[in-house]
Each structure stands twice: as C-alpha cells, then as structure tokens.
Amino acid sequence: MRINVYIAQVTGLSRRGADKVIREGRVSINGRTASIGETVQNNDTLELDGKRLQMPQASTLIALNKPRGYVVSRKGQGAKTIYDLLPKKYYRLKPVGRLDKDSSGLLLLTDDGKLAQALAHPRSQKNKIYIVNLNLPLGDIDKNFLSNGVELEDGLSKLGISGLSADRKTMTITISEGRNRQIRRTFAALNYNVNSLHRIQFGEYDLNGLQSGEFTTITDYLMH
Numbered sequence: 001m002r003i004n005v006y007i008a009q010v011t012g013l014s015r016r017g018a019d020k021v022i023r024e025g026r027v028s029i030n031g032r033t034a035s036i037g038e039t040v041q042n043n044d045t046l047e048l049d050g051k052r053l054q055m056p057q058a059s060t061l062i063a064l065n066k067p068r069g070y071v072v073s074r075k076g077q078g079a080k081t082i083y084d085l086l087p088k089k090y091y092r093l094k095p096v097g098r099l100d101k102d103s104s105g106l107l108l109l110t111d112d113g114k115l116a117q118a119l120a121h122p123r124s125q126k127n128k129i130y131i132v133n134l135n136l137p138l139g140d141i142d143k144n145f146l147s148n149g150v151e152l153e154d155g156l157s158k159l160g161i162s163g164l165s166a167d168r169k170t171m172t173i174t175i176s177e178g179r180n181r182q183i184r185r186t187f188a189a190l191n192y193n194v195n196s197l198h199r200i201q202f203g204e205y206d207l208n209g210l211q212s213g214e215f216t217t218i219t220d221y222l223m224h
Contacts, residue, residue: 001039001040002037002038002039002040003018003022003027003029003034003036003037003038003039003040003046004018004019004022004036005018006040006046006053006055007021007022007027007046007048007053009055010053010054010055010056011048011053019036021048022034022035022036023036026048026049027046027047027048028046028047029044029045029046030044030045031045034046059110059111059112059115060090060093060110060111060112060217061108061109061110061112061115061217061218062086062090062093062108062109062110062215062216062217062218063106063107063108063205063207063208063210063215063216063218064082064085064086064106064107064108064109064210064214064215065104065105065106065107065207065210065211065212065213065214065215066082066085066099066103066104066105066106066107067085067104067212067213068101068102068103068104068196069101069102070082070084070085070101071101072095072098072099072100072107074091079101082095082107082109085213085215086109086215090109090215092111093109093110093111094109094110094111094116095107095108095109096108096109096110096115096116096119096120096202097119097120097128097178097202098178098180099199100181100184102197103196103197103198103199104196104197104198104199104212105130105131105197105198105199105200105207106199106200106201106202106205106206106207106210107199108202108205119202119203120178124203125176126176126202126203127174127175127176127201127203128174128175128176128178128199128201128202128203129172129173129174129199129200129201130172130173130174130175130183130197130198130199130200131170131171131172131173131196131197131198131200132170132171132172132173132183132187132194132196132197132198133169133170133194133195133196133197134169134170134171134187134192134193134194134195135169135192135193135194135195136169136192136193137167137168137169138161138164138168138169138171138192139168142190142192143161143164145190146158146159146161146186146187146190147159147160147161150186150189150190151189152179152182152185152186152189154179155179157177157179157182157185157186158175159173159174159175159183159186160173160174160175161173162174169195183197184197205218
C-alpha cells in the first residue's frame with residue numbers, strides 16, 4: 001500500500017494532507033524519515049510526530065446456529081459451550097445477548113463493542129423471532145393475555161404471536177426486548193411449559209440455511 005494511502009486510512013487525513021506531513025519530515029518508517037511515494041509492508045513501523053500509526057483491526061461478526069444443550073459461556077462447568085463449536089481464532093468474540101442452555105437457534109458473536117451495543121440495546125428495538133412449542137394447546141384467552149401483556153417480576157411482557165399451528169402448540173413469537181428467559185417466564189406465568197424455543201431471526205440477520213452447530217462470518221454488517 002502506498003504510504004499516503006496508509007496514513008490517510010489510519011489518521012483520517014486526505015491523501016494530499018498525508019503527502020504534506022511526509023514532505024514536512026513528520027513521518028518515519030522503520031526509524032528513518034519517510035519519502036513520498038514509498039510503499040508500506042505489513043511488518044513496517046510507521047510513526048507520525050513520534051506516535052505509532054497502526055491500521056485498525058477489522059471487526060468480526062459471526063452467526064451461529066446454536067444447538068440445544070450448549071451454554072453461552074466460555075466456562076461450561078461440565079456442560080458443552082458454544083466455543084466448543086468455534087475455531088480458536090473466534091474465542092475472543094462475545095455473544096450479543098443470550099440463549100439459554102435449552103434453547104437453540106441464531107446467536108450473533110462479535111468483537112465490535114459498538115455493534116454489540118447497537119444490536120442489544122432496548123432503544124434499538126431489534127425484533128427477535130422464535131419458533132416456540134408448548135406442552136399444551138394455547139387457549140384464546142391466554143393468547144389475548146400474551147398480546148396485551150403479562151405482568152412479570154421485572155415488568156410487563158408482551159409477545160407477538162403468529163403462525164399458530166393446528167394443534168395450537170407451535171407458534172412464531174416476536175419480541176423486541178431481551179430480558180432473561182422472558183419467553184419461558186411469560187408462558188410459565190400462564191401455566192404453560194415451553195418444550196422448545198428456537199430463534200430464527202435477530203434484527204436484520206437470520207439463519208439463512210445454517211444447520212445446527214454451523215456458523216458463518218457476516219461480511220456486510222457495516223452496511224446495516
């Protein structure tokens with residue numbers, strides 16, 4: 001990469017501005033004064049006014065189809081963890097939100113703190129969509145309760161319900177919050193048990209054909 005391009009990308013200067021600081025003798029490369037038109041290699045050390053210039057590391061976002069029975073933690077305390085499914089180079093990534101051990105589906109992981117906060121913060125209103133199966137058929141009265149809100153110890157919980165199956169046990173649930181075990185606790189308040197809970201979408205991201213235990217790197221997230 002040409003030295004003025006490198007400096008421009010790291011500092012935010014224009015290429016003309018980068019040429020100016022080089023011309024003024026303020027840039028060094030590997031301990032010597034740099035010249036306009038030089039090429040920068042990966043192992044070169046550049047400084048501007050005595051301060052090291054380093055290209056920012058590219059951020060990573062991956063989507064994992066978490067299987068049931070895996071915990072979202074680095075320490076499983078005897079249980080399998082999601083990091084058992086990932087190459088070591090991804091161990092630094094942190095999950096965006098959680099899925100409990102008995103739940104499955106889409107889990108996002110990233111090393112970009114700002115992105116994680118933007119995705120997870122309540123103000124973002126990112127819809128999360130799940131396929132839920134209950135132990136009992138969902139009654140009409142309870143369906144209305146869920147739509148209008150069920151009072152939990154940490155506040156009112158509203159669940160958007162669609163795609164109710166013929167036996168009324170399987171449905172699509174949409175929420176924009178992300179409270180701990182919210183869906184399970186909401187149904188439990190109405191005396192239902194959740195047999196299975198599978199997340200299929202988080203905001204603009206979905207499983208996109210990922211099989212259980214598979215993951216993919218998302219390369220276009222900066223566009224969202």
